[in-house]
Amino acid sequence: MTPVPPWDAFTAAEAAVRAMVADPRWQELPVPDRAHVLAARILVTRDGDRWLFGAHARWHLHDPATGRWHLAPPPRGTRARQVRHAAADLPPEVVPAGPDFHAEPGSTMAFIGPDVSADLTERVRVLVRACGRKSELDYPLTAFDDIFAGDVPSTVAAVWGAVMWCAYAPAFDGNERLITVFGEYLRRPLPGDEWVRWLPAPPLMDLVTLVAERAGAGRPREALRLAAVLADAAQVLMSDTRFRPRALALLTMVEPALRRPGLDDGLPDAAEVRRAWLGRAPARLGRALLPETDVAAHFAHSVYDLAEALAFTRDPARAAAGFLADLSDSRRRLPALLDHRLRAAYEELERAGRTETSVAETTAPEGFPVRAGGLSTVPAPVLEVAPPDRASAAAVLGAAYATGLAWGRLTGAKVPERGLAGQSALVSKLVHERDDHPAGDSRHI
Known part of the structure; x- marks a missing residue:
């Protein structure tokens, strides 16, 4: 007999909203009416966080300090109860239009580790x-x-x-x-x-x-x-x-x-x-x-992908903040773009002087060879994560790199030619398990 997965409030709420948006009548409703329906299906966790499954078929987290809703993957498996929220407080951009729920599924994996077919x-x-x-x-x-x-x-x-x-x-x-x-x-x-x-x-x-x-x-x-x-x-x-x-x-x-x-x-x-x-x-x-079309929204979705790829960690927000700490942010624009959990984790690293790590001193990762001209160096990461398998490592690596590129589009910051600190550290977990065999391959470019 196939085991039945345990009931999860977030999974149930997501299924309910998907069913509503799939109804042809959804697109005929005025935005205020759609917002009213969604506002009755917001979840609240024990810590008081409010979660909404909305636009782009993604979760949004309410920031109690600013009143903004940020894209953020939910803490699945956490106990939550459904509450009614003021519909007027839901901005139009979090309300599903309909077509946005049919986005083509993709993968955040980079092309390091799993090869192209x-x-x-x-x-x-x-x-x-x-x-x-x-x-x-x-x-x-x-x-x-x-x-x-x-x-x-x-x-x-x-x-x-x-x-x-x-x-x-x-x-x-x-x-x-x-x-x-x-x-x-x-x-x-x-x-x-x-x-x-x-x-x-x-x-x-x-x-x-x-x-x-x-x-x-x-x-x-x-x-x-x-x-x-x-x-x-x-x-x-x-x-x-x-x-x-x-x-x-x-x-x-x-x-x-x-x-x-x-x-x-x-x-x-x-x-x-x-x-x-x-x-x-x-x-x-x-x-x-x-x-x-919208570089700010693109960055927000990239951060969502990164946090989602880190769901295997004990504290995904802290792990994601560790990768965000790699980004160059001389104008300190980043914290205001993050949800309050992620912002708190990032600011903790900032107070410890552990942000903008990709411009800091570099060290060689374990297992990388010493070259004639010196060590093969990559920046030392702020926070090392241990993905459970190769696919998870490739997904984190891809999401982290995509986030760096999205930050560059948004701010003009350049990604270092040897990668950002945390993602470079992940390379050492994948490079020895590649599908190809570089020792006998002379086609490096």
């Missing part, structure tokens, strides 16, 4: 090889010229751009086969070291520019080919959940122009083309596009 890698290799045969005169580099040599056609850059833009967290094993495919085209070694490539997440504008420049130069056929390359790459990437949500978004933005050649030709510049692409994405893909 051989089939996906081979399909990208075939695409890159075909793109590499194009002429750089017909397809000049108008973006990613810091990555690729000047004689590389922009068709190759389009595949690279799709991979990096679609990745939830573009941190890769140093010899991950998916990125070694591009090795012969690179201008210089990628950021990172032999263990990890900490790669930047490009803005959508870089992908748009590749296409829009050719259209603006009176080369519509080449513009169409570049759009097709982006679509082909997105189609391949959708088979991996670490790429799927944004790959699907990219595909929905580009496909209309493939079905109707010349659709964007009358637009004056790349900025207008980008606006047109974003306008084609359905509301259910809105979360995947937050890095382009």
